[in-house]
Amino acid sequence: MKQGRIIKLISNDYTVSLNGIKYLCKCRGIFRNKNIKPLVGDLVEFDEKNKIIEKILPRKNELIRPPVSNIDQALIITSVKSPDFSSNLLSKQLVILEYNQIKPIICFTKIDLLENTKYLDKLINYYQQIGYTVLKNTETDKIKQLFKNKISVFTGQTGAGKSTLINKIDSNFKLKTGEISKSLGRGKHTTRHVELYPLNGGLVADTPGFSDIDLSSLSKEDIKDNFIEFEKYKEKCKYRDCMHDKEDVCAVKEALKEGLILEERYLDYLNLIHK
Ligand SMILES: Nc1nc2c(ncn2[C@@H]2O[C@H](COP(=O)(O)OP(=O)(O)OP(=O)(O)O)[C@@H](O)[C@H]2O)c(=O)[nH]1
Ligand SMILES: [Mg+2]
């Protein structure tokens, strides 16, 4: 039995990689019976002769969207125009990643389409100040340093520029990219399957984009706990279980009033807990 990593899944064919050699495997029927589905990113034990995956090793984490496991970090590809910036979508992605203990890295794209960057500069400032790494897709030298010995996923709205950025980081890549469909007013997915590719000493997944994200599996408390900038205020709220909503003497709302918390972020928060 050998140990390898699933790097690609198309219908029921799993590509397992070991020392640079790829094995096209099936998985044991027993997994399907038990409703356990191997994921891209899984470390597995496999029978190299019969090309059967026998065992999935314990996962560090797993995401549903994109369906990848054992992720170290996620680059949230966020376009500022076409599709327009959505604070709500960015907040949702940050919450899900924080919840799954995956390091988020915010990467803004399509800045060239803005008439001025005043609002964007404010956003960049804010997200950096609360502790996130924020980059622009033009900062390719910095982006190239991120991948060594890590599993990274590129996530973000369809048409945000995920595949374009990967192609730019390594010119060996010729991932398909696409115009977003103007007539429909929403993107059409260009990337259709999930695959981990070797990139600058690590593995990265370019994943199909989305138009919205579902957070219904998270409780209100989970959502509250993963707005990271609330952390340093919550001790000063009057109630220990303060939801920073209708309560009186709430330090988060106080910080909002003082301009220490970005209004959009607080509104995103209310929006999510009242869904
Ligand atoms: N002006 C401008 N266009 C960009 C930029 N980045 C990407 N694009 C364009 O945006 C379109 C969509 O880019 P893709 O890389 O296919 O987007 P994606 O995120 O991979 O989309 P899906 O695979 O559908 O999720 C393409 O026409 C790109 O050329 C940018 O920084 N500026
Ligand atoms: Mg793509």
Ligand SMILES: [Zn+2]
């Ligand atoms: Zn509070």
